[in-house]
Amino acid sequence: MQKLELKNVSKVFGAGTNRVQALDHVNFEAKAGELTLILGPSGSGKSTLLTILGGLQQPTEGQVLINGKRFDNQKGKTADAFRLDHIGFVLQSYSLVSYLTVKEQFQLVDKVKKTGNLDIQRFQEDLKRLGIEKLLNKYPGELSGGQSQRVAIARALYANPDFILADEPTAALDSARVQEVAELFKNIAQKENKAVVVVTHDLRLRAEADRIYQLVDGQISLEKSN
């Protein structure tokens, strides 16, 4: 079973009087088939946690484990290749390349990741499920906030990653869309057996989550676990 873990992870920025402890001995896990929420106010360390989970920066202390193997010590091309193959990022904004049509966003994935992407049948199923099958020739600038977010999710899914890390994916959405995206993530986690981690301060996502962490001032606590 795919599993993403943080063991006793701390992250410190700066030194002396400028020292900021963004994460303080965090223990965390996200499993395949589950939608994991990390809730917390702005400045609580959510984004730091997400970037460490995704291998974009290293912890000051502790370990990041993927399926029991250390990931935090991977750098450069190895880390790039791992992210490309195993981790799909869905970000609050700028997720899509502005000068590529929706169809070309997927073609870009094909250009850099030659194998292991979704086959045409599963890809078309995803497009239908996300309701974006008629948007393939549109540019990101022609999409609404909700449509952009769904395309970003589809793009992340297209590379067929084991883990989906989403940063404030509902920030630009109205309540109806929030529910839609929450159900979508839940669906992806359960039907496609992926570990979906969503970092947010949007409490409307709680109902769909299998596991909920609260992060306050860099300290994490498990609130709900199935």
Add this chain to the structure above:
Amino acid sequence: MFLALHEMKKEKLRYGLVIGVILLVAYLIFILSALAQGLASQNTNAFNSWKSQSVILNKDANGNLAQSMMTRNQVETASESNKGEIVGLAQGILKAGNARQSATFVGLTEKSNLRQNVQLSSGHWNNNDNEVVLSDKLKDQGFHINQKVKMGLSNEEYTIVGFAKKAVYNMAPVVYGSIDDWSNIKGVTGDFVGSGLISSTKQSTTDGSLQVLNKKELFNKMPGYSAQTQTFLFMIAFLIIISIVIVAIFLYILTMQKLENLAVLRAQGIPSSYLIWNTLAQTVLILIIAVLLAVVLAAGTALIIPTAVPMSFDPRLIATTAGLLIVTGIIGAVIPMRIIAKIDPVSVIGG
């Protein structure tokens, strides 16, 4: 290339403007190069058409062949160790009726090898004294075959029997005639037999009153030649530097504008080498399009430019300049490529 092509396709106006500016700079460089070469050839065309490499001339002439005069003794001494041909140069006024034209008389021996490489555009070579072959530039001034003309200090009349191509020396059209006529036109006594010995090979002399110059040295000694060519060279060099700066500024601005996008792509695991390669490909594409359009524009200009403008659109020169522009333009992409190499995805996501 994928990202580069799609970005340029989507942002046509933006990249059109970038290409337009580089095109104009490249066009200006081509025009200046053609002008530099054209003006330089006004000094050197005749000498180059003789396919010669060196000249022996009087040391007192300070390297100016037209001012040099060699005595029979000097020529005989120099000829002992060299196979140069005697030529006589005289700058003077060509007169026909009321028409006056500054020209350089070049006196050659009847069997001169130097003639072999000079192409005639009409008529034939002078076979007798008092016959001359004029630069075909003088055709436009109304000179014609069988016309009687006077030249320099001579009161004799000379008959035009032909016109020669590329017959310009030190900015003045050349009048080819016999070496015997040179004395009259120059107004010198019989002891002086010519201006110098010209050869297609290296020459040397032990005569302290003579000087040996190779082709490059001879050209550089021509009044104004060196200053003119170096001025153009500096202008072209500065324009190439300006083109590098333009490419660098445009690519820097374009890269900064899409930095967030690029950071997200890095976060998604797209290697920086892929993004750098795309930027490089985009730069090369922009430069090739701009330079090719500039070549087309320069070729169009060559077709319509009046013949009085001394421009020489040499395909080899344009190809070299175009290649240089593309290669140096790539230097302009170094800064954006460095920025992309150092993109930190965390800067977009936060944390």
